[in-house]
Amino acid sequence: MKILSPLFVAASLFVAGPAFAHDEDALKSAPPGAPYIQVSDALPLPEFIPGLGTLFVVPENLPAGPFLAYDHDGKLSATVYMTPLEDLQNGSAYDDLGIGSHTVSSVDIYYNAGHPGVEKPHAHIVLFHDAGAKERLAK
Known part of the structure; x- marks a missing residue:
């Protein structure tokens, strides 16, 4: 069961058109375009989150x-998933999740106690798309 933040539900009403077909070239630079929205425009979060970058998401995929995580220069650096631990423990599966780039140089998985948009404790799964991505997103 997916629980959506009221802000993301409201933001999704402004997103028109069908689900974004994966076009890796279109996602290489920020902003990725509709149906993605910038997370900081919808939630009380900073535009750039150290360790994650500038985030964009399709609200219905929450x-x-x-x-999609972009560095300060607008380069796609990582794809991030936020999977609530309670949902996983209760048998939920998140299948066929999209990726920003098919190139993955490393993966980090870590616990997060919750934040605006994904309030429940969850795991962050971060797919870094090149060798320098983690460093560029760190600061």
Whole structure:
């Protein structure tokens, strides 16, 4: 069961058109375009989150994502998923999740106690798309 933040539900009403067909070239630079929205425009979060970058998401894909993470220069650096632990423990599956790029150089998985947009404790799964991505998103 997916529980959506009221802000993301409201933001999704402004997103028109069918689900975004995966076009890796179109996602390489920020902003990725509709149906993605910038997370900081919908929630009380900073535009750039150290460790994650500037995030964009399709609201209907919450809570898991994918969240597209861009560095300060607008380069796609990571794809992030946020999967609530309670949902996983109760048997939920998040299948066929999209990715920002088919190139993945490393993956980090870590616990997050919750934040605006994904309030429940959850795991962050971060797919870094090149060797320098983690460093560029760190600051």
